[in-house]
Amino acid sequence: MASLPASTQQLAITAFGEANTLQIQTSALSEPQDNQVMVAVDFSSVNPIDAKTRAGLGWAAAQNKENLPWVPGYDIAGHVVAIGDNVTHLVVGERVSGFIGFPLQAGAYSQYVNVEAADLSILPDNVSLQVAASLPLAGQTAWQALEKVKVKASDRVLILAGAGGVGHIAVQLAVALQATVFATGSADNKAFIEQLGATAIDYRCGEIANQIEPVDILIDLMGGDVGMAALMSVKSGGRVVTIPTMTAEQVCQQAQSLGLEATGMLVSPTVEQNNTMLEMVAKGQLNVEVAAIYPLADGDKAHQQIESGRTRGKILLAVNNA
Ligand SMILES: NC(=O)c1ccc[n+]([C@@H]2O[C@H](COP(=O)([O-])OP(=O)(O)OC[C@H]3O[C@@H](n4cnc5c(N)ncnc54)[C@H](OP(=O)(O)O)[C@@H]3O)[C@@H](O)[C@H]2O)c1
Incomplete structure (x- = not known):
């Protein structure tokens, strides 16, 4: 040897x-x-x-x-x-x-x-x-975020930073669950986000709440002020998962004060999820x-x-x- x-x-x-x-x-x-x-x-x-x-x-x-x-x-x-x-x-x-x-x-x-x-x-x-x-890290974060807020067919889901490492996978997983997906990004990423199956929302074109009808679910990959502003786009009683840990408490408190169900999360390594996403890539179901x-x-x-x-x-x- x-x-x-x-x-x-x-x-x-x-x-x-x-x-x-x-x-x-x-x-x-x-x-x-x-x-x-x-x-x-x-x-x-x-x-x-x-x-x-x-x-x-x-x-x-x-x-x-x-x-x-x-x-x-x-x-x-x-x-x-x-x-x-x-x-x-x-x-x-x-x-x-x-x-x-x-x-x-x-x-x-x-x-x-x-x-x-x-x-x-x-x-x-x-x-x-x-x-x-x-x-691994980005995909499992996307997967577990969708699980946290129980994304299902026909939910209207808003994903902040839909062109990023986690976001572009979260968009595709939510689309695969047959949710109606909106994702924020700059104009440079509009075509990329739409190719993933979401409606692109340009965060530089004013409040998101003024650009789309209210959503059932917010997947917040930005946190802080951006995450808090996006809470206004969620229906009363809607569900929020905020991913950046450093501002999670702040965003959750604000969400709860607006009558939303909100949680932070820390990704947990799960080999079965990695295996499933690798299979999806192999079959052309995930890019x-x-x-x-x-x-x-x-x-x-x-x-x-x-x-x-x-x-x-x-x-x-x-x-x-x-
Ligand atoms: N809690 C956990 O377990 C966990 C796990 C993974 C990641 N995270 C956190 O989750 C966050 C996202 O991670 P990531 O890897 O996806 O980050 P990333 O790849 O660096 O995200 C970059 C994306 O953010 C977009 N963006 C920048 N400003 C924006 C704005 N104001 N509104 C909407 N989109 C904007 C950019 O799009 P444009 O160029 O079009 O602006 C870019 O495509 C990070 O804070 C990370 O630390 C937490």
């Missing part, structure tokens, strides 16, 4: 601050433990939480402040290179993806990771590693947009891009071939 790598390159947060605090480091790598496999990561995706944590914001930053340098990233797609004891359903060379280490451990910005085999999905042949790396791919060493640029708040779909880090 070829010898296993004894070290891995990683992109780490060396101090809380700007994107230039991300630095490449080399770390020792152990063999996979029982029930684990070692994955050579081809692509990892960048999520807003990675940049917020790097800036020192939120719970993952608070919990890891004594633990820097800390390697961010939760989404991986790559190839199995070694198998620990008790793993029977994966073989070396298999293409896999997963949502790993959420929320405290992270570590996906790494060339190699040891992961619980049960946390990985096997990729259908016609699903690319790029798409597979884009899907995942990859806006840009940066080499691992340019992770600072990827963070600046995600912090712009203007990403269409997902951005990736090309890891193992960096």
Whole structure:
């Protein structure tokens, strides 16, 4: 058997601050433990939480402040290179993806990771590693948000930031449930949102409540003032899920004062949901947009891009071939 790598390159947060605090480091790598496999990561995706944590914001930053340098990233797609004891359903060379280490451990910005085999999905042949790396965190957030507010056929659903990483998947899942979907975005994303099956609402053209008839459900991917303003578009007794955790309490209080049912949520890694969405991609029922791919060493640029708040779909880090 070829010898296993004894070290891995990683992109780490060396101090809380700007994107230039991300630095490449080399770390020792152990063999996979029982029930684990070692994955050579081809692509990892960048999520807003990675940049917020790097800036020192939120719970993952608070919990890891004594633990820097800390390697961010939760989404991986790559190839199995070694198998620990008790793993029977994966073989070396298999293409896999997963949502790993959420929320405290992270570590996906790494060339190699040891992961619980049960946390990985096997990729259908016609699903690319790029798409597979884009899907876990964003897709499961979209899925679980729709579940929280029980989206069903004929519901009128408003999704804020429908062109973003989570939003573009949430739009398609809601359309697949036969809901009538409205999604906000800038004029630049109108055609993209409409191609996903929603009616596009340009948030720069005045209050959303003045642009559409009231909806049954709001899926708020913006939070803060934008999320609170959108509550005016929801019917009395309607349901709201607000996804950005930092403003969830505020948005929920405001929603409840308006007679709406409101909740925040924290995504929970669920391999079955990843498997189902990979199958949907394989069958052409779900499209995942990859806006840009940066080499691992340019992770600072990827963070600046995600912090712009203007990403269409997902951005990736090309890891193992960096
Ligand atoms: N609670 C959880 O478990 C959880 C999980 C995942 C994500 N999140 C949070 O959910 C939020 C969304 O995540 P994401 O990955 O989808 O973000 P993202 O990909 O960065 O979202 C970017 C999108 O936001 C749109 N946008 C910017 N300003 C807007 C506005 N005023 N109104 C409507 N759309 C606007 C942009 O469209 P234009 O370019 O057209 O403006 C862009 O397409 C983030 O805050 C993230 O941290 C929370």
